[in-house]
Amino acid sequence: MLFQWYAAEFICSKAMIAHGEADVEWSSTGITLVAAEPGDGAVQWEAWKQKCGWPFATVITNEGLLASWSLDDPPESRAMGTVSPEDSLASALLGIAPAGVGLTSGEPRAFWGEIFFGTAITWMVLYFAVRIPLVLLRTGMILNTRHLATRGQQRIQKGRCPHCSYDLKGLDYAAKCPECGTLLW
Ligand SMILES: [Zn+2]
Helix, strand or coil: CHHHHHHHHHCEEEEEEEEEEEEEEEECCEEEEEECCCCCCCEEEEEEEEEECCCCCCEEEECCCEEEEEEECCEEEEEEEECCCCCCCHHHHHHHCCCCCCCCCCCCEECHHHHHHHHHHHHHHHHHHHHHHHHHHHHHHHHHHHHHHHHHHHHHHCCECCCCCCECCCCCCCCECCCCCCECC
């Protein structure tokens, strides 16, 4: 959960929600924006969102609208940037903006399903990161024990100490290996 909080706070990326072009029409009611052919529009606009969280985006914030325009009458042009409420096209742009996109960043929205699954996946990764080496270690110990047991059996059959392979011929009733002290009975 701590990691999920960290990811939601610091692991962020931006993605474009929508973009488009428009032409400006003046009328008695004010400025309206109408769809333009790609490359022809006097107005270009972009809507972006910031997505935070890992492995899933858990907090998404719609950022304020960006726009650039070049008008003839009255002449007015500006580069792509944030739109302020005082700009001549502000209200017209808001009219064609995607739902949830305003002039300033919206409220961050939390996605609880993603928070839940992200937490579950984080814990599963942690679990297996600990579990797999333990299983391998135990398997290795079992195999090693078997190997030593088999080798000991083979040495006993050859009349040798199971531990150090010392030749025990002529020592049939010895209680201990004279070389390493391993108990033979
Ligand atoms: Zn021995």
